[in-house]
Amino acid sequence: MKLDRNNILTALSIALFFLFVWWANHHLTSYAVRIWEDTLIFLMLSAGYNLINGVTGQFSLEPNGFVAIGAYVTAILILTPAQKESMFIIEPMVPWLANLHMSFLPALIIGGIVTAIVGFLLGFPVFRVRGDYLAIVTLGFGLTIRVVSNNTITITNGSLGLKGIPTYTNIWWCAVWVVIAMIVIMRIVDSAFGRAMKAIRDDEDAAIAMGINTLWMKQIAFVTAAFFEGVGGGLLASLITIISPTVFTFFLTFELLIIIVVGGLGSMTGTAIATVLVVWGSELLRVVEQPMNIFGLHIPGIPGMRMVVFSILLIVIMIFAREGIMGQKEFSWDWLFNKFKGKRA
Amino acid sequence: MNLTIVLQQLVNGISLGSLYGLVAIGYTMVYGVIRLINFAHGDIMMVGMYFAFTGIAMLFLPWWAAFLLSMLASALVGVIIDRVAYKPLRNASRISALITAIGVSFFLENSFLVIYGGVPKAFPVPSVFGGAINIHGVIFPNIAIITPIVAMIFLMILLFILHKTKYGMAMRALSFDFETVRIMGVNVDLVISMVFAIGSFLAALSGIFWAMRYPAINPLIGIMPGLKAFAAAVLGGIGSVTGAAIGGFIIGISEILVVALFPSLAGYKDAFAFLFLIFVLLFKPTGIMGEDLERGRF
Amino acid sequence: MSNIILKCENLTMQFGGLVAVNKFSIQIREGMIFGLIGPNGAGKTTAFNMITGNLKPTSGKVYFYDKDITGMKPYKIVSLGMARTFQNIRLFSNLSVLENVLTGYHHKLKYNLIDTILRTPRFYKYENQMKEEGMKLLESVRLEEKANFRASELPYGERRKVEIARALATGPKLLLLDEPAAGMNPQETTDLMYFIQEVKEKFDLTVFLIEHDMKFVMNLCETIAVLDHGVKIAEGKPEEIRKNPDVIKAYLGDINA
Structure with a gap:
């Protein structure tokens, strides 16, 4: 890496970010820290999600299924053999998995790699035929992974799920991983690979005619997203400590979709802004599902109302404000300096 | 396994397959005219079920009136969805329309959850569809016999409309050449609305028969059959109505047979359509009846 | 002959x-x-x-x-x-003119994904080399002043030239x-x-x-x-x-x- 102005500034802002994490960890309530942990994990997930949807333009609905894989793999690897033995009461776990035990970091990485492999296998049949069917295949995969985890009792403990997952995840784990994810993804975007992905998004036939192997480029985007979704799943599993086939529902995917649409499809800067807005906004919206008293009028809680609000929000943005907050624009130091000098970026 | 059971399972599979086929037709027609995977289409099944449920259990209408009104109302819902959510995006990128479609799907599911609650409702099955008949010692539920007959009747009507009426021909022409049809003075938006109306009408029909087969309905019930119907549409060759019907039969029959032959795999029943979809994409992406809709792109 | x-x-x-x-x-x-x-x-x-x-x-x-x-x-x-252009000009409309041309070099890319992620010297060397070549190509077709314009901002006649330049980049x-x-x-x-x-x-x-x-x-x-x-x-x-x-x-x- 070169030591020029931009890289030094980037390094400084990462340092500033870790300073914020340190501050948040010491001065915020545990509730607020928890929401920040969610925010950081969601940022990692949505950055990957935006790489395939926004940058490469291939509409996909994979996150909840992929997060589930990462969560299960990591959970199985960090649970102790004793815990697993007492938990698997319907049928015992397959022996080689039951005795497998490792620390958090390798477990997270393996979770990411397994998810990436699944992504590769799933992407192959779909991208061979232009990727139109990616969304429905990944949607189907999310449903299928639920069916499978319900039935593979000797691996996943079926519908009982896994309990007592060690709580390694804290705000530092989340912060470090989100920095890694953002650096990797933004570097891919800012390279010949990113240009090829954007070319596919803008006009796939022309991209093919330019000699771009579109199948391969789509796979790189999809597999990268899958890896970070797997890691994110591992972090989440260790944060919520209980996972079962019904934990990672389509709502997770939907929330990420809202994030990348609000931020601007194709803009990682927009994704970062939107993640903070949506995760914290979603917390505030919990109010509408709880019973409340307004001026003496009792309104019972309406389950599902939050999701109705979200879906209307998504449709309205798509129709009236398709660009989102940032469009496809990206923050860069050059842009900032030019702004100061009053020049056109 | 003896012949009686095989026969029973076959009838059962045909019946289930015709339900998938009816939904698949809507997917295939919408994709044919506007190249959109209408994610909300499976949910229209659910909408049809709840409308019929409301008609019978809450408005105390006779079953046939409730069914008909439900199908017409669902057709209207389909048209409104297109006009409000999809039409403004006709010239936008493909991904915008797909995202909106998933938004509509999520909206339908959750607004019905808000209105009717998440607890499954018992669907009131009219007595005509209730019993079973005994043919030479083999017992068939009435619903399993009636479903494919009704489905065939509606398929015939649809094929007649598509091939013998002006608007039907316009629908078929649209899937080949949008601009030419517009230039020929056909009201393209009207034709697209009709496609949505027909597709949603048939999805509601399928939903109602689904509800009589499995009489507990909930707001998320349309997702799984919707997905399988989509697999059927791809298998049949997306864009082909006959193909969609055949694809539906294949998926329905194989689902029933797999469960009957390998009871240990019953738990994986819902994963089956997904595998089917992957295999079709791998080996025959244009489907069995499909023409390559992407041809002549340049 | x-x-x-x-x-x-x-x-x-x-x-x-x-x-x-x-x-x-x-x-x-x-x-x-x-x-x-x-x-x-x-x-x-x-x-x-x-x-x-x-x-x-x-x-x-x-x-x-x-x-x-x-x-x-x-x-x-x-x-x-062998390279081609299209009847109805098909540029990558959200990419700059230079980036459009750079896509033409993609099939002979000399750095890989690892170089990209780690930002190795090889990445910088070939990325800069590609950009220089791209600018040279644009100069030779007298479009160098438009290099940072978005393709969709150009008038019709120039878009056709960019499309040809992009095809030329593939060599x-x-x-x-x-x-x-x-x-x-x-x-x-x-x-x-x-x-x-x-x-x-x-x-x-x-x-x-x-x-x-x-x-x-x-x-x-x-x-x-x-x-x-x-x-x-x-x-x-x-x-x-x-x-x-x-x-x-x-x-x-x-x-x-």
Whole structure:
């Protein structure tokens, strides 16, 4: 890496970010820290999600299924053999998995790699035929992974799920991983690979005619997203400590979709802004599902109302404000300096 | 396994397959005219079920009136969805329309959850569809016999409309050449609305028969059959109505047979359509009846 | 005698029952500007798509320098040295002019994903080298001042030039142009004619173009083939084609229709 102005500034802002994490960890309530942990994990997930949807333009609905894989793999690897033995009461776990035990970091990485492999296998049949069917295949995969985890009792403990997952995840784990994810993804975007992905998004036939192997480029985007979704799943599993086939529902995917649409499809800067807005906004919206008293009028809680609000929000943005907050624009130091000098970026 | 059971399972599979086929037709027609995977289409099944449920259990209408009104109302819902959510995006990128479609799907599911609650409702099955008949010692539920007959009747009507009426021909022409049809003075938006109306009408029909087969309905019930119907549409060759019907039969029959032959795999029943979809994409992406809709792109 | 760069043998394309192109055969020599003309819907673009690998011919063969490329993937054909443009200009509208050109270098990319993620010296070296080459290419077509404009911001005539520059970036020996003058006014058309001649000399190319505009082809091409209803009805020098009764009939029929 070169030591020029931009890289030094980037390094400084990462340092500033870790300073914020340190501050948040010491001065915020545990509730607020928890929401920040969610925010950081969601940022990692949505950055990957935006790489395939926004940058490469291939509409996909994979996150909840992929997060589930990462969560299960990591959970199985960090649970102790004793815990697993007492938990698997319907049928015992397959022996080689039951005795497998490792620390958090390798477990997270393996979770990411397994998810990436699944992504590769799933992407192959779909991208061979232009990727139109990616969304429905990944949607189907999310449903299928639920069916499978319900039935593979000797691996996943079926519908009982896994309990007592060690709580390694804290705000530092989340912060470090989100920095890694953002650096990797933004570097891919800012390279010949990113240009090829954007070319596919803008006009796939022309991209093919330019000699771009579109199948391969789509796979790189999809597999990268899958890896970070797997890691994110591992972090989440260790944060919520209980996972079962019904934990990672389509709502997770939907929330990420809202994030990348609000931020601007194709803009990682927009994704970062939107993640903070949506995760914290979603917390505030919990109010509408709880019973409340307004001026003496009792309104019972309406389950599902939050999701109705979200879906209307998504449709309205798509129709009236398709660009989102940032469009496809990206923050860069050059842009900032030019702004100061009053020049056109 | 003896012949009686095989026969029973076959009838059962045909019946289930015709339900998938009816939904698949809507997917295939919408994709044919506007190249959109209408994610909300499976949910229209659910909408049809709840409308019929409301008609019978809450408005105390006779079953046939409730069914008909439900199908017409669902057709209207389909048209409104297109006009409000999809039409403004006709010239936008493909991904915008797909995202909106998933938004509509999520909206339908959750607004019905808000209105009717998440607890499954018992669907009131009219007595005509209730019993079973005994043919030479083999017992068939009435619903399993009636479903494919009704489905065939509606398929015939649809094929007649598509091939013998002006608007039907316009629908078929649209899937080949949008601009030419517009230039020929056909009201393209009207034709697209009709496609949505027909597709949603048939999805509601399928939903109602689904509800009589499995009489507990909930707001998320349309997702799984919707997905399988989509697999059927791809298998049949997306864009082909006959193909969609055949694809539906294949998926329905194989689902029933797999469960009957390998009871240990019953738990994986819902994963089956997904595998089917992957295999079709791998080996025959244009489907069995499909023409390559992407041809002549340049 | 120079080498034969492209040879088509009995190329045929059927869509369902419809024969779009029937037994199309041509030979193009290195250094030529070869034109393919014909009325609308004659199958010109279909013939092109079979050559570039966008369509797999029903039957027949395509040879590029004696190498059989029939049914080969388009991106592989590009790396052999054949590039194309599209009838309705298809730039990557959200990318800058320079980035559009850079996509043309992608098939000979010299750094990999690991270099990209770790930002190795190799990444910087070749990324900068590509950008310099891209700027040089833009200079040679006098578009360097537009390098940072978004493609969608350019006027029509310049977009066509960018599209040609983007195709040149792939390092082609044979350049296929699909109706390059479509939608241009007479001034732009004349400009384009000189432009094509200029890049042909500068980059040592063979050019194969489809055109609807007779005048454009007559002035530019050394040899012309005529396609009507999917069948090649004539081939020869511009003046021969001008006098050929079959060609006149095909075009007049087109006017009457």
